[in-house]
Amino acid sequence: MKNINLTKWRYISSAISIFLMLASLTIIGMKGFNWGLDFTGGVVTEVQLDKRITSSELQPLLNAAYQQEVTVISASEPGRWVLRYADTAQSNVDIAQTLAPLGEVQVLNTSIVGPQVGKELAEQGGLALLVAMLCILGYLSYRFEWRLASGAIFALVHDVIFVLAFFSLTQMEFNLTVLAAVLAILGYSLNDSIIIADRIRELLIAKPKLAIQETNNQAIVATFSRTMVTSGTTLMTVGALWIMGGGPLEGFSIAMFIGILTGTFSSISVGTSLPEFLGLNSEHYKVQVITDTP
Amino acid sequence: MDKIQSKKLLNHYSAWKYIVLIVTIIVMLFSALPTWYGEDAAVQVGAKAGLNLTPIELRDKLMAQGVEVKRIEVKHAQHGSANNSEDGQTLIVLNDDSEQTLVKTLVSSMVSEPKELTLALVSAAPSWLQNMGFEPIKLGLDLRGGVQFLLDVDVQPVYQAQADALVESLRQFLREQQIRGASVRIDSTRDDAGLQIAIAFNDAAQSTNNTRSTIRQFMQQSYPTWQLTNADNGLVVKLAQEEQIKLRNLTVQQNLQIMRSRIEELGITEALVQRQGEHRIRIELPGVQDPAAAKNVIGATASLAFFEVKESGSVNAQVLKDKSGNPVYVARTPVLGGDHIVDARANIGEMGMAEVNIHLDRIGGQKMSEFSRANIGKPMATSYSEYSRDEQGKAKQTQEIISVATIQSQLGDRFRITGAGTYQEAQQLALLLRAGSMTAPVTIVEERTIGPTLGAENIQNGFAALGLGMGITLLFMALWYRRLGWVANVALIANMVILFGLLALIPGAVLTLPGIAGLVLTVGMAVDTNVLIFERIKDKLKEGRSFAMAIDTGFDSAFSTIFDANFTTMITAVVLYSIGNGPIQGFALTLGLGLLTSMFTGIFASRALINLVYGRDARRHVRV
Numbered sequence: 001m002k003n004i005n006l007t008k009w010r011y012i013s014s015a016i017s018i019f020l021m022l023a024s025l026t027i028i029g030m031k032g033f034n035w036g037l038d039f040t041g042g043v044v045t046e047v048q049l050d051k052r053i054t055s056s057e058l059q060p061l062l063n064a065a066y067q068q069e070v071t072v073i074s075a076s077e078p079g080r081w082v083l084r085y086a087d088t089a090q091s092n093v094d095i096a097q098t099l100a101p102l103g104e105v106q107v108l109n110t111s112i113v114g115p116q117v118g119k120e121l122a123e124q125g126g127l128a129l130l131v132a133m134l135c136i137l138g139y140l141s142y143r144f145e146w147r148l149a150s151g152a153i154f155a156l157v158h159d160v161i162f163v164l165a166f167f168s169l170t171q172m173e174f175n176l177t178v179l180a181a182v183l184a185i186l187g188y189s190l191n192d193s194i195i196i197a198d199r200i201r202e203l204l205i206a207k208p209k210l211a212i213q214e215t216n217n218q219a220i221v222a223t224f225s226r227t228m229v230t231s232g233t234t235l236m237t238v239g240a241l242w243i244m245g246g247g248p249l250e251g252f253s254i255a256m257f258i259g260i261l262t263g264t265f266s267s268i269s270v271g272t273s274l275p276e277f278l279g280l281n282s283e284h285y286k287v288q289v290i291t292d293t294p
Numbered sequence: 295m296d297k298i299q300s301k302k303l304l305n306h307y308s309a310w311k312y313i314v315l316i317v318t319i320i321v322m323l324f325s326a327l328p329t330w331y332g333e334d335a336a337v338q339v340g341a342k343a344g345l346n347l348t349p350i351e352l353r354d355k356l357m358a359q360g361v362e363v364k365r366i367e368v369k370h371a372q373h374g375s376a377n378n379s380e381d382g383q384t385l386i387v388l389n390d391d392s393e394q395t396l397v398k399t400l401v402s403s404m405v406s407e408p409k410e411l412t413l414a415l416v417s418a419a420p421s422w423l424q425n426m427g428f429e430p431i432k433l434g435l436d437l438r439g440g441v442q443f444l445l446d447v448d449v450q451p452v453y454q455a456q457a458d459a460l461v462e463s464l465r466q467f468l469r470e471q472q473i474r475g476a477s478v479r480i481d482s483t484r485d486d487a488g489l490q491i492a493i494a495f496n497d498a499a500q501s502t503n504n505t506r507s508t509i510r511q512f513m514q515q516s517y518p519t520w521q522l523t524n525a526d527n528g529l530v531v532k533l534a535q536e537e538q539i540k541l542r543n544l545t546v547q548q549n550l551q552i553m554r555s556r557i558e559e560l561g562i563t564e565a566l567v568q569r570q571g572e573h574r575i576r577i578e579l580p581g582v583q584d585p586a587a588a589k590n591v592i593g594a595t596a597s598l599a600f601f602e603v604k605e606s607g608s609v610n611a612q613v614l615k616d617k618s619g620n621p622v623y624v625a626r627t628p629v630l631g632g633d634h635i636v637d638a639r640a641n642i643g644e645m646g647m648a649e650v651n652i653h654l655d656r657i658g659g660q661k662m663s664e665f666s667r668a669n670i671g672k673p674m675a676t677s678y679s680e681y682s683r684d685e686q687g688k689a690k691q692t693q694e695i696i697s698v699a700t701i702q703s704q705l706g707d708r709f710r711i712t713g714a715g716t717y718q719e720a721q722q723l724a725l726l727l728r729a730g731s732m733t734a735p736v737t738i739v740e741e742r743t744i745g746p747t748l749g750a751e752n753i754q755n756g757f758a759a760l761g762l763g764m765g766i767t768l769l770f771m772a773l774w775y776r777r778l779g780w781v782a783n784v785a786l787i788a789n790m791v792i793l794f795g796l797l798a799l800i801p802g803a804v805l806t807l808p809g810i811a812g813l814v815l816t817v818g819m820a821v822d823t824n825v826l827i828f829e830r831i832k833d834k835l836k837e838g839r840s841f842a843m844a845i846d847t848g849f850d851s852a853f854s855t856i857f858d859a860n861f862t863t864m865i866t867a868v869v870l871y872s873i874g875n876g877p878i879q880g881f882a883l884t885l886g887l888g889l890l891t892s893m894f895t896g897i898f899a900s901r902a903l904i905n906l907v908y909g910r911d912a913r914r915h916v917r918v
Binding site: 107109116184249 | 436444446585738739740741742743744745747748751752755756758759760762763764766767770771774807808811814815817818819821822825826829833854855858859861862863864865866867869870873874877878881882885
């Protein structure tokens with residue numbers, strides 16, 4: 001009874017996963033990303049001002065000085081502002097002088113990235129994503145039968161798309177650190193899938209007579225407590241990073257947090273359901289049975 | 295008993311394994327310790343700086359300016375070898391890192407040679423630890439504060455210069471061979487102008503067949519690095535691919551060298567100058583708070599040239615502007631380029647004016663001597679050109695006349711120019727000239743400044759997150775796996791010790807803010823290895839085995855799963871490291887190292903502990 005429910009749950013959640021994935025792709029297609037300085041090039045300066053100053057006081061001063069629309073974003077702490085503008089001939093203006101009428105100014109950091117460098121970093125980032133995907137694909141197809149591997153890969157794509165869609169929807173800045181998080185998610189999302197796939201393979205060899213749905217359910221139940229504990233501890237530490245890590249690591253922690261959540265979810269649902277649809281059964285591991293057991 | 299003897303003992307590690315484990319952890323602990331103490335900012339005063347103060351006087355002087363000094367070290371001469379460069383060096387270690395620049399300025403007024411002052415960071419660990427050769431983990435700029443530049447070396451002018459020389463030489467060859475009707479020019483229609491030279495023949499030359507072969511022969515003999523191909527009405531000459539790469543490498547190497555020597559002039563011991571990719575140079579200047587000064591030295595690719603001054607309105611001349619924008623008519627080609635300069639120094643001259651003393655090489659000296667002999671009493675202009683990058687990102691050259699001086703007498707290989715402005719400006723110019731002449735323009739394409747307060751804040755936040763994450767994980771594991779939880783916790787702590795130890799030991803390993811994020815992730819994931827093993831042990835216990843047997847089979851059956859699960863993350867770590875840049879590489883490093891150490895401690899160390907405590911536990915139905 002419980003197992004039938006579990007099968008049903010898996011199928012329903014897989015359907016939800018696929019629906020969410022399509023929705024995510026639509027969001028990404030419609031809204032795009034708020035690319036960070038690393039990819040677009042330009043200038044970003046973080047300044048510390050008196051806490052009472054508002055962005056409406058900053059804006060006109062900056063716009064006049066740089067002769068362009070300067071983006072003013074309030075940073076994690078009161079009185080801290082992130083200013084972003086294009087790198088033009090006027091951008092050599094001294095920021096401390098420009099804001100001098102507002103009182104004491106402390107420039108915390110400045111980054112200037114040339115347009116070429118931004119383009120190259122974007123290319124390199126895309127390349128990293130592609131190379132990592134290909135390597136993982138290669139490893140999985142070597143280690144597992146393709147039907148089993150396809151589940152893990154689908155779950156992986158699902159997780160990455162979901163995280164990307166979150167950044168597209170909230171228009172949070174997508175910078176190099178977030179890209180690193182997305183790549184780390186590639187590795188971690190697979191972690192759960194692989195451990196379940198490992199169990200499925202073991203059960204297929206040990207109990208070849210069992211129906212495939214039953215095998216998958218058993219594998220999930222057997223690994224469930226481990227999945228929860230590991231995801232739990234990782235979520236807790238990433239949560240700590242989110243709370244304590246400060247502004248620069250915020251995007252990274254959020255991306256990791258969502259990635260781990262969906263990673264756990266997808267490896268249980270789509271990760272096991274897809275191989276079933278593709279017709280995985282114990283026949284596919286029969287040859288190994290003979291060679292593996294003496 | 296026979297059965298056990300014929301196999302190996304169940305749950306038994308031989309003594310040498312424990313020795314390896316304990317030694318590893320102790321060494322790593324020592325290696326990790328200096329990081330705990332951190333680093334202090336210091337100002338290093340070289341022996342030749344001419345500091346005539348005792349340490350106590352120096353401290354009092356600095357105290358009077360409100361600077362608190364932690365300690366002042368004077369390295370004394372050893373065994374009378376007075377010429378050792380280390381001897382007599384004074385190290386002023388500061389309490390407050392942000393006062394480093396201030397102290398350097400203060401001290402520079404107390405010494406005769408301010409150039410001998412350098413900014414440094416010294417380990418704050420006790421000396422017995424330092425004497426063992428352990429050093430703190432190197433921190434990235436995002437944690438330490440400082441300036442980072444990414445420079446782009448434009449190789450195109452180098453190719454252009456090669457092409458120009460070839461065109462000249464070909465034209466001369468054609469004249470000598472009395473080949474008419476052939477024209478040589480650089481094909482400027484192409485984007486990579488300068489790499490391709492077109493030799494076009496008119497009809498008369500076209501008909502004589504041996505023109506082509508003569509040119510081919512000449513090219514093969516004198517310019518084998520250029521490739522010839524036939525075109526419709528002539529020949530096309532291209533620089534061979536390998537030669538392009540070779541030239542590029544040489545140019546970037548040369549620039550690296552120049553940058554290193556320029557950075558040395560800035561006096562920052564921890565500075566990093568590194569090639570990045572095909573034609574980029576990355577410079578990291580920790581502790582520097584004002585990028586402008588560094589930028590002036592790095593960013594400008596100055597070259598100096600001496601020109602004959604023509605009468606104003608002269609046709610056969612080029613017009614250059616001087617500082618106040620007045621046009622100066624000078625000859626099209628310079629008498630001498632900056633590449634002949636051997637040394638340049640700023641001085642205060644007899645009239646109290648700043649001047650730059652220049653020393654030329656032999657060929658340069660000869661040229662200057664010939665020119666000045668014929669032109670005594672006439673003016674000579676010194677031009678200063680600088681490459682910068684315009685809005686479209688193209689390199690552009692600005693050339694300015696910095697002085698027009700009358701030649702008083704025949705000049706040799708040593709002479710001086712005046713009118714370079716204030717003493718500071720003269721010093722700046724001399725520095726640029728001394729550091730060498732640039733053949734390829736270098737422009738700053740990326741610049742990041744991280745204030746020291748922000749760096750300190752990043753460290754604080756990062757380690758707070760690490761502490762919190764670690765605390766929660768330890769607590770959770772202890773509560774969840776009561777009996778075995780402490781094993782996982784000891785393994786986790788050992789894991790962190792080894793990870794920090796390795797980061798301090800590996801040369802070139804740098805801890806960045808994303809690197810700390812990697813550490814935090816490692817804490818969460820490292821327990822996974824133990825969790826996998828413990829869950830297997832639980833399974834085996836359920837199957838009715840004894841605790842000892844369950845431990846043995848649990849470890850064995852979990853291994854392949856652990857390996858599979860960690861391998862994919864390892865792939866992403868390697869990809870990130872090889873493709874990423876500074877901070878991201880820091881993340882990839884801690885992520886990858888964390889995987890390795892967590893496998894070591896999770897499998898090996900925790901097995902060693904469990905063997906000792908539970909190895910012989912033959913009870914069944916144990917709750918884990």
